[in-house]
Amino acid sequence: MRLGWSSKQSSQRILRVAGILFLAMLLFYIVVYWYQPFSDFWNNFFANVVPQVASLIAAVFATLIWNLYDRQDPPRRVWGWFALALWMWFGAEVAWGYLNIVAGEVSLGLPDVLWITSYLFLGLALIQQFRILSEPGSRVLWTGIAIAAAALVGLTAGIHRMITAAAETPPTPDVIVNSFYPAADLIMAVIALWLARNFMGGAFSRPWIGLLVFSFADLLYAWLEASGMYAWSLEQGNLLTTLADVAYLGSYLVLGWGVLYMWLFLKYGLLRHTDAR
């Protein structure tokens, strides 16, 4: 359907509609979370479905970005891995939500496998972006990868030690995995910050700003979860849990917004404003 809008108008209108939609999702989530207006089942259902929809939006637009690039374009490799990671997140959200609705308590299992695998794909996406940006020699590249891997292991071990020492619990796979998430988020945040700074002011910085925000929100969530504060706060009906969960959804939406912005730019950007679409 041709609406006779210029490329700029199309882009602005889509962004406006998406902004209203994302805001409505966030408000709806807060209402459901705080006031619980429906039955227990539906409250739980909506609280799970909204983040799933947010993660789905990010995954779909990342895939569309991947699809917009030519086969020979170096950024296509970045977005291939990035989209795969986002689909993993979506899969993990769906699996976690399903288990949460069916079983209530979600223990270590399929969602964690998907989340941990997604970090591998995210890592590959970030390595590709680093290669495009810095054109490093193989020695520099492998040194960078080794430093990031060592930092990940070191941070995971450090967080694990802090948690087990504070809670005086023996090391279990649960605690190891819960220690991995904040460590991986922290490293992801540092890389996302570097990428956002490189593309500062340009459309290409938006997805990385989204990833940066997501990293911090996930870091907060993962830290509360790993330290046991999340479970404690949930029992107390504390604001801390709400804050973490709302920030988590909000960061998904910011990531989705960033990816949508990038997709719109690739589709409509640098066109003459009179070009009707």
Next chain:
Amino acid sequence: MPDFTSTLPDTHFRVPQRTLRTLLESYRQEQCTGLMRLRYPSGMDLVSTFLDGTQTGLYGCLNQKMEVIPRQSWTYAMDRPDASIAFLNLSVEAMRLARIAHEAPVLGMEQSHCTRGDLSDRVQDWAAGTSPTVLFVRSESVERVYLIAGYSTPILEELTFEGRESRFSVTDSAFPNALADEEYQVRWFVSDGDHELWQEYRLRYAFNPLVRMVINRFSQLAGRTLTERLCEQLSAWLQDQGWRMNSTINGLSNRHYFESIQQARNACLAIMRRFNDESSQAIGLRMAEGLWWETLLKMDPHCRDLLKKYFYNQDGLDHAGLARRIES
């Protein structure tokens, strides 16, 4: 420099002043680009240049030596009867070459008869040297003019005359290998590389690869589709500026005739700024500016120094960030 138009056959013979004025008017109306040679019985010939019908230069030619006639004397110099006239249509690129061949100062001149092999060796020497050379190569029926900028500039401009036909092309220092294996009458004029015509020439051949490499790097970062759109935007803007330039994914095609090095430099700076304005929407201004500097560092030392001289050491550059990079 010698008058390389001297072999052009006349088309009008011993015309009165009124006819000359009519001819000039018709060139103006038809927006002709090329050279007009006026041969007078006195032996003092004139060569006038036209760009889109506008007269851009007038040269006096006596004993195979050309001199620039100042604009205020054009009417007086041409207001003489009995001129036999020849006109040669040229492209803008050929006009730029002709201007250097006509106006660039001569520091030294030699001539000899060369075989193809001898010529090949000499061209390699001139191309690797630091002084620019204007080379005239004449065979039985063909006259060729070459501009050799020196500093191993990979591109040489060539203008070939054969009767009333002329052909402009770009070639490289291996061009003698493509000539017929015969003896050539060769004259070469060592010129002054600091003259602004050569500066403009060298700037052009340093700036074009810079733009090509920057566009290529942008394509690596942003993909082919966005790069094509960026080039389209840049081309539209170049046309709006009235410059005969075009931007594609393969670089910048520059067919513009700049009157001075200052005009050429300002145009290049404006192109850099425009590129930054457009590309920064995608990759941010910091990275857009960084692309130029990063690419500049990959160029050969001569081009790098030349481009730095024009774009990075001037107060007029509005990219303060770039200036700071140089200082650091």
